[in-house]
Amino acid sequence: MRYLPLTDADRQEMLATIGVSSVESLFRDVPPAALLARPVDLPKAQGELEVERALSRIAAKNVSAGSVPNFVGCGVYRHHVPASVDHLIQRGEFLTSYTPYQPEVSQGTLQVLFEFQTQVSLLTGMEVANASLYDGATACAEAVMMANRVSRRSKAILSGGLHPHYREVTETHSRFAGFSVAAQGPDVMGTEDLIPLIDAETSCVVVQNPGFFGHVRDWTALGEACHAAGALLIVVVTEVVSLGAVEPPGAMGADIVAAEGQSVGNALNFGGPHVGLFATRDRYVRQMPGRLAGQTVDAEGRRGWVLTLSTREQHIRREKATSNICTNSGLCALAFSIHMALLGEAGFTRLAALNHAKAVELADRLGKVPGVEVLNRSFFNEFTLRLSKPAAPVVEDLAKAGVLAGVPASRFYPGLADLLLVAATETVTEEDISTFAEKLEEILR
Amino acid sequence: MSGWSQALSGFGAGKGESATISGNRALQIEEPLLFEQDAAGRCGVDLPEPPAVSDRLGGLGRKGPIGLPGLSEPQVVRHYTRLSQKNYSIDTGLYPLGSCTMKHNPRLNEKMARLPGFADVHPLQPQSTVQGAIELIDLLAHWLKTLTGMPAVAMSPAAGAHGELCGMMCIRAALDARGESRRRVLVPESAHGTNPATAAACGFTVDPIPADARGRVDLAAMKAKLGPDVAALMLTNPNTCGLFEGEIVEIARAVHEAGAYFYCDGANFNAIVGRVRPADLGIDCMHINLHKTFSTPHGGGGPGSGPVVLAESLARFAPLPWVVHDENGFRLIEEAEGPAAESLGRLKGNHGQMGMFVRALSYMMSHGSDGLRQVSSDAVLSANYLLAALQDELTPAFPGPSMHEVLFDDRFLKDTGVTTLDFAKALIDEGYHPMTMYFPLVVHGALLMEPTETESKDSLDRFIAVVRGLAQRAKAGTAEAFHEAPRFTPRRRLDETAAARKPILRWRPGEREKVAAE
Helix, strand or coil: CCCCCCCHHHHHHHHHHHCCCCHHHHHCCCCHHHECCCCCCCCECCCHHHHHHHHHHHHCCECCHHHCCECCCCCCCCCCCCHHHHHHHCCHHHHCCCCCCCHHHEHHHHHHHHHHHHHHHHHHCCCEECCCECCHHHHHHHHHHHHHHHHCCCEEEECCCCCHHHHHHHHHHHHHHCCEEEECCCCCCCCCCCHHHCCCCEEEEEEECCCCCCCCCCCHHHHHHHHHCCCEEEEEECCHHHHHCECCHHHHCCCEEEEECCCCCCCCHHHCCCCEEEEECHHHHHHCCCCCEEEEEECCCCEEEEECCHHHCHHHHHHHCCCCCCCCCHHHHHHHHHHHHHHHHHHHHHHHHHHHHHHHHHHHHHCCCCCEEECCCCCCCEEEEEECCCHHHHHHHHHHCCCECCEEHHHCCCCCCCEEEEECCCCCCHHHHHHHHHHHHHHHC | CHHHHHHHHHHHCCCCCCCCCCCCECCECCCCCHHHHCCCCCCCCCCCCCCCCCCCCCCCECCCCCCCCCCCHHHHHHHHHHHHCCECCCCCCCCCECCCCCCCCCHHHHHHHCCHHHHCCCCCCCHHHEHHHHHHHHHHHHHHHHHHCCCEEECCCCCHHHHHHHHHHHHHHHHHHCCCCCCEEEEECCCCCHHHHHHHHCCCEEEEECECCCCCECHHHHHHHCCCCEEEEEEECCCCCCCCCCCHHHHHHHHHHCCCEEEEEHHHHHHCCCCECHHHHCCCEEECCCCCCCCCCCCCCCCCCCCEEECHHHHCCCCECEEEEECCEEEEECCCCHHHCCCCCECCCCCCCHHHHHHHHHHHHHHHHHHHHHHHHHHHHHHHHHHHHHCCCCEECCCCCCCCCEEEEHHHHCCCCCCHHHHHHHHHHCCCCCCEECCCCCCCCCEEECCCCCCCHHHHHHHHHHHHHHHHHHHCCCHHHHHHCCCCCCCCCECHHHHHHCCCCCCCCCHHHHHHHC
């Protein structure tokens, strides 16, 4: 077995040192009835070639998004990732290191996290960010639970423009952690007014920008209403590239931002692993979940980094911790940070402008297809269409015709049968748009 | 120029005889923050000019700059290469961090996870276009169920702690379905901090149970705490002292007789994989850290993946989505309906950590059922070899045999003036990542060592020689040298108290000049 360095001679010598005759005797604390006499019923060891062949066959059964015109979004976006990103994250010192608990031999990871926290703070317009959470949906649930701690209240209002997975994860936590959720129905047109729902029990209001159906909204007035009532405004961002073109949540009065960072540096990966971004105001930092890297000095007075404020965390606080979270999404955060470093101010804002321009072209082209209505007055790189036929079978037909046409809203809301969400990133070509429009026209005819 | 000169004079330069002009020490090269290497307009990607369109941002276009620094690709590549060189990793050397399972990460697994058919697939594509992706989840589920003997598995949890959450929520859901409001959860004092934190996050109260003199659950004390308000026992097995809970079958029986559930923390499944099926020990659910037992890379702190195997009594509460297979192929059930009607709901966006699933399955297929058995054998053999070779110089916390890791306390450092922390830092200067320190909490000054099965005997022997040598030095009265350690690292001991007292959690414009001036 190629991964196991011990030889049979080594094993015999080691057993002799231990003073036992066989490995079996080292398992003597296991109840004898539970010890398996032989391997379980699974295939035997295989070489690289055989494993690669078997897994490649399974992979080949999937239509990869890059192989066809692709307009699928809804919180996960296919962007171009520069080659150097994947090269750098595969450096063994990043890939195969643990959580930086020993800072003297982890300054690389710690500096990356400090830089990542700074990037996320700048992008969201917030004061402080953590070292990442599992994904955007879990970050949203953590944001609500943090708002409950800060406000000492337990009722969250969730916008109908919030991604349904984010709503569902928050609802799952609410049932077990004992807080209530007032989730609004789908806000297809982006006209929902949440201010009248806020009362003295409200801990937070959760909105998304751009919303699930694509609308870009100004949440400043909502933020003011929240603050007047002693509640927090949580803004979710599922497409962080939008922050290169749209006013950030921090400028609209957000108290917490929970975002999905996959769009930058990370592949689609069939939905995971991705990377949750989490940012807030300085005054709430001690209620924040997740890891934090902080600046300090070493014994010679040189600048360095450590994990800090760990008295919030489970390994110190146990059942009194702010969250049970033990990891961050380290390698995905690294990929995010490297891609963002390559983009910089000029590249990131241009990337956002490109995405918006592609989406505008797509909307204008699809809007001309008979049987298609573009519902959005505002959007970034994703918007909602009303079709003259149910969207799910149309999407299936388009897939057969070699186009990944977007996500039918009925995948989340069975009642919204005729709505289709479509996204366009910088990876979409004019030819892709023409192909999509032509095939859609054929199918709707 | 300004960034560099500030960075050097402000931060980089060391003191004393070893100071260099640059602050560098040969291969240890000082690296300023990205933000200190900014030049306006510089960019590491080439993107086309966006076509002119009238924007549809609803009047909400960004009004001010973001403040991101501009760097070229060569600068970025050098930046991260230099930073990487300040990290210890399993690729660098033996990483005996107990309970973390730092074993070799095969590169085949990385290659497989990057196949376009896995990496470049969108979770919301029509299911007809992702049959292979759903099949892969189903195949990994089959391996996990077969290795544990359990009938069901929830695949979506994103990490070990997330798996704990999933398991404890399933237990809550099952109790709710029974109409019982049991809320007390028994957790051994030796447990990972995530256990009590998870129980609390699910609305339970935590009742600690003590360890006995043999480092195991005190069975009598545990039984005395059982009662009609007890929801579950959370037990790690092998436990965090590296010992197998030999009375586990009896424990399970007592827990079930009291009407409670048995949550097993599977963090240490690597010690028994292929040799013991947890189902045969009487557990009701267990999370599996794919990043430990099945070697998906730790990545400096994630991403992980924590599938949870479930007994029949809990399976119907498993979170969404479910994978099912019928004559029409593979399918995801994404709503609480049909067979999933009693599902506790969604725990995470999309369908789970697919990239980690591919890596773990690649690892399992490479080892096979025979190789996985050898994995646990060699892991246990190596840990016991450390114990045998160190027991006269260090002080084992408990008699062996150990399982995959071995626990020492700090009695061997008594009256030397050297603490467990000092000992760990001295090990860094010797070229090793330290063992886990001060955990578990049930022994004084814990040193928990996990060598794993991917170290050669030579490597173990060199490590043993170093640990013995350090112990002898400590006893010889060289505490001063230990207090100075580490001396050869990119940074010496860091002031964690100062970091927490006045937190600096991000770079801010002008920060550099301000700190340099102080």
